[in-house]
Amino acid sequence: QVQLQESGPGLVKPSETLSLICSVSGYSISSGYYWGWVRQPPGKGLEWIASTSQNAGTYYKTSLESRVTISLDTSKNQFSLRLSSVTAADTAIYYCARDRIVGATAVFDLWGQGRLVTISS
């Protein structure tokens, strides 16, 4: 079955760049669908960050777009997130997820387990 797994540093200093990788198994990310990132500050709700696709481009949450880079590495079947100039407000659990149309609705139908990233000096 398709599985997603986040990896990357759990602690990042303020003003630096947060970098995470999502490794996908059981499905080739170059075959289709969007692949996205969603975050959740501790004890709070879900916030979509961005999604990308091999053939259909990338789309971003407007307020984060200037700080976000999301990319695919099809040779490793991974996709990544980079968030620059981080502050304590970026402390969150970061989830990678498959972003696809089910029926007629864009949904996240598969999720990684999440990676807690803390922004602190």
Added chain:
Amino acid sequence: EVVLAQSPATLSLSPGERATLSCRASQSISSYLAWYQQKPGQAPRLLIYDASKRATGIPARFSGSGSGTDFTLTISSLEPEDFAVYYCQQRTNWLITFGQGTRLEIK
């Protein structure tokens, strides 16, 4: 950006009771709405798409309804494992938003 407002913030019920959760959109989103369940320490799980269709493997006690701006998730008879946080989600104009969540707790 479409804002999704969920109510109530917290719902306290007992096993066996019926749960009704609301999600209101700031503009019409037709039926392009999904619902998720999240348990502590776990990733969200897709429950409902197209406002009313159950995702694969979701029990029949979960049902969704609504269109336009007003949507409802109903759990007909609560099981102990249903106590969790529920989120609605939509995508319009290539912007995805989630509601702030409804916490369903045991009374």
